[in-house]
Amino acid sequence: MIEQIKLILEEVRGVPGLSTQLSDTANIIEDVGLDSLEMLTFMLTLEQRLGVRIDFERMAFSHLQSIRSLSEFLSAADPLKADA
Amino acid sequence: MLLHHVLEASAERHPEKIALVFGEERLSYAELDARADDAAQQLRDFGVRAGDRVATWLENSVEAVVAIFAALKAGAAFVPLNPQTRPPKVAFILRDCGARVLVAPHANVTPEIQCAVLDLAPRHPEPRRRRRISEGEILRFAQDDGGAAPEMLDLAPRHPEPRRRRRISEGDGGNHLAAIIYTSGSTGVPRGVMLTHGNMLAASSSIIEYLENTEDDVVLDFLPLSFDYGLYNVLMPIRFGGTVVLERTFIAPHQIVSLMRRERISGLPLVPTVAAGLARLRSMEGYEFPHLRYITSTGQALPPAHIERLLAIFPDARLFSMYGLTECKRVSYLPPEELARRPGSVGKAMPRTEAWIVDEHGARVERAGVVGELVVRGPHVMQGYWNRPEETASALRNGLLHTGDLFRADEDGFLYFVARRDDLIKTAGQRVSPREIENVACTLDGVLEAVAFGIPDELLGQKIALVVRAAEGALTERDVIAHCEAHLEKYMVPRLVEIRRELPRTATGKVARREIAIGG
Numbered sequence: 001m002i003e004q005i006k007l008i009l010e011e012v013r014g015v016p017g018l019s020t021q022l023s024d025t026a027n028i029i030e031d032v033g034l035d036s037l038e039m040l041t042f043m044l045t046l047e048q049r050l051g052v053r054i055d056f057e058r059m060a061f062s063h064l065q066s067i068r069s070l071s072e073f074l075s076a077a078d079p080l081k082a083d084a
Numbered sequence: 085m086l087l088h089h090v091l092e093a094s095a096e097r098h099p100e101k102i103a104l105v106f107g108e109e110r111l112s113y114a115e116l117d118a119r120a121d122d123a124a125q126q127l128r129d130f131g132v133r134a135g136d137r138v139a140t141w142l143e144n145s146v147e148a149v150v151a152i153f154a155a156l157k158a159g160a161a162f163v164p165l166n167p168q169t170r171p172p173k174v175a176f177i178l179r180d181c182g183a184r185v186l187v188a189p190h191a192n193v194t195p196e197i198q199c200a201v202l203d204l205a206p207r208h209p210e211p212r213r214r215r216r217i218s219e220g221e222i223l224r225f226a227q228d229d230g231g232a233a234p235e236m237l238d239l240a241p242r243h244p245e246p247r248r249r250r251r252i253s254e255g256d257g258g259n260h261l262a263a264i265i266y267t268s269g270s271t272g273v274p275r276g277v278m279l280t281h282g283n284m285l286a287a288s289s290s291i292i293e294y295l296e297n298t299e300d301d302v303v304l305d306f307l308p309l310s311f312d313y314g315l316y317n318v319l320m321p322i323r324f325g326g327t328v329v330l331e332r333t334f335i336a337p338h339q340i341v342s343l344m345r346r347e348r349i350s351g352l353p354l355v356p357t358v359a360a361g362l363a364r365l366r367s368m369e370g371y372e373f374p375h376l377r378y379i380t381s382t383g384q385a386l387p388p389a390h391i392e393r394l395l396a397i398f399p400d401a402r403l404f405s406m407y408g409l410t411e412c413k414r415v416s417y418l419p420p421e422e423l424a425r426r427p428g429s430v431g432k433a434m435p436r437t438e439a440w441i442v443d444e445h446g447a448r449v450e451r452a453g454v455v456g457e458l459v460v461r462g463p464h465v466m467q468g469y470w471n472r473p474e475e476t477a478s479a480l481r482n483g484l485l486h487t488g489d490l491f492r493a494d495e496d497g498f499l500y501f502v503a504r505r506d507d508l509i510k511t512a513g514q515r516v517s518p519r520e521i522e523n524v525a526c527t528l529d530g531v532l533e534a535v536a537f538g539i540p541d542e543l544l545g546q547k548i549a550l551v552v553r554a555a556e557g558a559l560t561e562r563d564v565i566a567h568c569e570a571h572l573e574k575y576m577v578p579r580l581v582e583i584r585r586e587l588p589r590t591a592t593g594k595v596a597r598r599e600i601a602i603g604g
Contacts (some may be wrong), residue, residue, distance in 0.1 A: 017560070030334060031417070034272050035574050036334040036358060036361075039335060039336050040336075040337070040364075043365055045366055053366070053367045056337045057342065057371065059336070059338035080367070
């Protein structure tokens with residue numbers, strides 16, 4: 001999942017080759033530098049590609065402090081219900 | 085009554101009530117007022133006098149709120165600068181408005197910024213005072229480094245004892261300047277919108293009236309205080325005696341979900357991009373927000389599909405779609421009960437103000453569907469642009485604010501935004517001058533010409549595109565974007581860049597902007 005997250009970050013940020021430069025410990029806010037709109041697009045893409053429901057009630061800033069911690073958080077997520 | 089009297093009045097009314105929450109900090113009205121009093125005294129000690137300008141260049145924080153009220157209490161107008169604004173532009177604005185003092189984090193005060201403030205000294209008419217404060221003209225406070233430079237403004241709490249009771253002078257006229265807020269001008273040079281205490285009090289009381297705010301409201305504000313929408317969502321709760329939960333910035337939806345519950349948020353101001361982003365996230369479904377009373381959105385009308393989704397996520401909230409510009413703060417709002425019937429509308433003029441459409445001769449357009457320029461009249465309209473008599477004369481004619489925005493109205497007089505009259509780009513609720521982006525692009529080696537324009541975008545309203553003329557192989561798109569990121573606020577950075585060896589031209593050899601913008 002870590003590699004998938006990196007590829008999505010590259011796509012959202014619009015910087016070709018970014019995924020290969022990001023380490024697993026890269027901070028999603030500070031190192032990747034997502035702004036609010038990019039963050040929302042990132043969340044939307046995570047939802048769609050990984051098919052998970054992001055539990056915003058459990059989520060915290062610590063989960064954005066590295067790609068690995070986000071990946072661990074999302075691994076435990078419920079699948080997104082089929083479109084109502 | 086003056087703008088800072090609203091804080092003093094609320095502090096008299098309920099000193100112990102929480103006025104401001106920022107992270108782990110919770111300030112009562114009495115504490116916030118005392119800190120602002122203390123900082124105001126420091127500003128006076130630094131030589132700030134009535135009529136001066138005090139610029140703030142701060143991330144959203146308790147200090148940013150304290151600095152604004154301190155400037156007002158010292159009789160100065162505050163000039164809130166976006167923390168993302170780059171030093172050259174900050175230096176320009178400081179010179180332009182003749183800021184007496186800049187309040188900024190220690191680390192951000194570059195030599196360029198120091199020069200911008202210190203250069204002002206010779207202009208001051210009181211040489212003795214000038215010499216006395218020459219070291220104090222840059223005020224800094226340390227956010228992280230804890231440094232104690234002699235010129236540091238200490239915005240930390242110092243007066244634990246309750247503040248003295250004080251009578252508020254109701255007789256004070258609100259005619260002097262409370263704020264100068266810089267916006268992107270059509271020439272690409274930022275210009276300062278001059279707002280008096282009376283302007284800002286009038287705008288806030290009209291908005292409070294239609295939002296039906298009460299002391300029980302708790303407003304979540306993560307919009308920058310340099311943006312009038314973020315600023316008023318601090319000023320208004322302080323006025324009606326509610327609570328502001330201020331966040332540094334909007335980072336991710338979990339902030340909203342967790343704070344809504346924890347702080348019992350009842351008012352949620354959103355920009356259309358964030359509203360649209362939240363609306364599309366399926367993970368936002370299924371939470372309960374029992375305290376949320378209303379959501380506001382301003383900048384552009386939300387697409388109907390997003391309105392529907394937003395109301396599904398926040399079923400108990402009333403959604404206010406609004407329109408405004410810094411020059412008068414807010415023009416109109418759509419009553420939530422009209423939303424289903426007129427989803428694309430931004431409503432009608434807010435209480436005690438007027439807004440109507442005029443044709444090219446300035447005559448009022450009465451017929452539904454006819455497009456013309458929107459004009460605004462009321463006590464909220466700015467005094468003009470600081471030191472820009474020509475631009476002021478063009479915006480303020482016959483006592484009317486000419487918005488430069490083209491609108492049409494339906495049979496019942498509800499307003500619909502159509503387009504800009506000039507080529508200003510409206511992106512993420514902000515007006516951006518293509519010239520400002522082009523000027524920056526042209527400072528990059530290898531760029532021969534640049535043309536910026538807006539292209540329609542579901543989330544942003546318009547997104548910024550930039551076409552650059554450069555020799556083959558001289559540059560890459562990434563070079564241009566990196567350069568723009570280094571010199572422009574993030575919302576001004578082009579989302580699309582294209583490099584060409586030639587640009588289409590008009591018969592007279594000028595760059596054919598229109599042709600480029602429509603894909604020529």
